[in-house]
Amino acid sequence: MPHEFHTPHEFLTGLTSVKFKISKDYLLSLRYYLLFAALIFIFSVGWGYLFAKDYPVEVQKVLQDLQRVLEPIKEMSEMQQVFFIFLNNSVTGFLAIFLGPVLGIFPFSILLANGGMMGIMFFLSEENEVLSAFFTGIFPHGVIEIPVLIFCGAIGIRIAVSLFKKIFRKKSDIKKELIQGLNFFFKILIPLLFLASLIEVFITQRLLI
Numbered sequence: 001m002p003h004e005f006h007t008p009h010e011f012l013t014g015l016t017s018v019k020f021k022i023s024k025d026y027l028l029s030l031r032y033y034l035l036f037a038a039l040i041f042i043f044s045v046g047w048g049y050l051f052a053k054d055y056p057v058e059v060q061k062v063l064q065d066l067q068r069v070l071e072p073i074k075e076m077s078e079m080q081q082v083f084f085i086f087l088n089n090s091v092t093g094f095l096a097i098f099l100g101p102v103l104g105i106f107p108f109s110i111l112l113a114n115g116g117m118m119g120i121m122f123f124l125s126e127e128n129e130v131l132s133a134f135f136t137g138i139f140p141h142g143v144i145e146i147p148v149l150i151f152c153g154a155i156g157i158r159i160a161v162s163l164f165k166k167i168f169r170k171k172s173d174i175k176k177e178l179i180q181g182l183n184f185f186f187k188i189l190i191p192l193l194f195l196a197s198l199i200e201v202f203i204t205q206r207l208l209i
Contacts, residue, residue, distance in 0.1 A: 048119020100156030107156030
């Protein structure tokens with residue numbers, strides 16, 4: 001017989017515990033995909049480092065293009081910057097999950113691109129003897145943002161695996177996987193991305209001044 005909640009407090013407590021159980025079960029089911037996504041990210045950091053070391057001219061072009069793209073952000077107010085960073089990261093994370101069924105290409109690309117850029121920046125910081133600035137500029141918000149990125153990649157890859165199972169006529173429910181992934185994204189990861197955006201603008205940027 002299901003437990004009856006006699007007071008609003010009991011109902012809210014029970015609802016919270018159910019949500020926590022669902023999240024915990026989903027996290028457990030993601031563990032191998034998270035490990036795989038983390039390894040891809042780490043590999044891409046190493047690749048970015050070696051790329052910067054071997055192709056300095058190309059790296060300078062990439063950085064110049066990136067600087068031109070980011071230039072307008074400097075003219076924004078702090079709260080505008082928060083929402084710009086939050087929107088950019090949210091769209092990227094959403095697409096990593098939503099486009100996961102497209103053979104997992106998008107989640108792979110996001111992990112490789114972000115890890116590669118971090119590797120490039122690490123090499124340049126090391127070369128210019130400003131590693132402390134690199135870690136200062138990454139750690140405060142990155143401790144949240146990077147795991148969220150890995151989560152989005154892992155969910156997208158998991159959905160891609162479900163598609164492959166479906167193609168080879170194995171038991172799989174792509175719609176359920178997509179709904180679960182997006183549900184986790186909007187309930188858990190989106191608030192974390194907003195927190196990371198606030199930290200990046202109001203803490204990280206001030207530490208770098």
